[in-house]
Amino acid sequence: MSHFGRTGxxxxxxxxxxxxxxxxxxxTADDLYPLFDKYGKVVDIFIPRDRRTxxxxxxxxxxxxxxDEAQKAVDRLDGRVVDGREMAVQFAKYGPNAxxxxxxxxxxxxxxxxxxxxxxxxxxxYRDDHYRDREYRKSRSRxxxxxxxxxxxxxDRDYRRRSRSHSLSPDYDRDRGRGRDKKHYxxxxxxxxxxxxxxxxxxxxxxxxxxxxPKKGSPExxxxxxxxxxxxxxxxxxxxxxxxxxxxxxxxx
DNA sequence: GTTGAGCGTT
Numbered sequence: 001m002s003h004f005g006r007t008g009x010x011x012x013x014x015x016x017x018x019x020x021x022x023x024x025x026x027x028t029a030d031d032l033y034p035l036f037d038k039y040g041k042v043v044d045i046f047i048p049r050d051r052r053t054x055x056x057x058x059x060x061x062x063x064x065x066x067x068d069e070a071q072k073a074v075d076r077l078d079g080r081v082v083d084g085r086e087m088a089v090q091f092a093k094y095g096p097n098a099x100x101x102x103x104x105x106x107x108x109x110x111x112x113x114x115x116x117x118x119x120x121x122x123x124x125x126y127r128d129d130h131y132r133d134r135e136y137r138k139s140r141s142r143x144x145x146x147x148x149x150x151x152x153x154x155x156d157r158d159y160r161r162r163s164r165s166h167s168l169s170p171d172y173d174r175d176r177g178r179g180r181d182k183k184h185y186x187x188x189x190x191x192x193x194x195x196x197x198x199x200x201x202x203x204x205x206x207x208x209x210x211x212x213x214p215k216k217g218s219p220e221x222x223x224x225x226x227x228x229x230x231x232x233x234x235x236x237x238x239x240x241x242x243x244x245x246x247x248x249x250x251x252x253x
Numbered sequence: 254g255t256t257g258a259g260c261g262t263t
Contacts (some may be wrong), residue, residue: 019260046262047261048260049262060261061260093262097261105257
């Protein structure tokens with residue numbers, strides 16, 4: 001009763017799905033229920049979680065019974081700060097069965113949009129057109145494309161932290177930033193209160209940090225060489241290990 | 254204990 005998503009989809013025949021993005025990873029369906037239920041009758045709330053960690057992915061699906069209520073919730077809850085984070089509420093474009101959705105309502109059949117009431121959500125922007133363009137082609141299964149991208153994203157998401165970007169063009173990056181939010185936009189690097197005096201090259205992605213003395217060794221280099229099946233007994237038959245790791249305690253122990 | 258583009262389960 002309280003927990004949504006525990007069971008399969010109850011009935012998505014006459015329900016409107018709303019996509020809630022930008023929510024915190026700690027936000028649960030129970031937390032969103034009172035918020036969305038205040039604006040209408042919430043049929044079900046589902047928050048996709050990770051299969052491995054089980055943590056929320058950062059977005060949830062709120063299903064409403066009526067479109068007017070859903071629309072109101074989108075207008076009222078869109079941009080609302082929840083748990084210190086602004087959540088973006090918008091109509092879902094895709095359904096659970098990869099079905100097409102218009103204004104949150106699942107359309108089993110691919111009907112042509114007459115253009116009656118589509119300019120109701122100005123938040124969709126050109127993104128809708130972009131996706132639609134791909135669907136129009138129908139040269140390939142978009143479902144697979146989506147899953148493939150998702151998969152890459154999952155792994156890339158973890159690796160992204162270490163590596164900023166492989167080598168994407170400025171255009172690509174700019175397109176993404178522009179389509180998402182403008183909060184990332186910075187007025188000017190010189191506008192900063194602290195001049196980049198300390199930073200040798202703020203524009204540089206990273207400092208090469210070339211050290212003339214490679215110290216004793218680089219563990220990273222050894223990573224690709226071998227995993228060292230026996231890291232503990234990797235002590236070479238020399239005095240290298242002895243000189244750098246006397247291990248006085250080990251002697252006593 | 255962390256992260257932040259995006260579209261979903263029994």
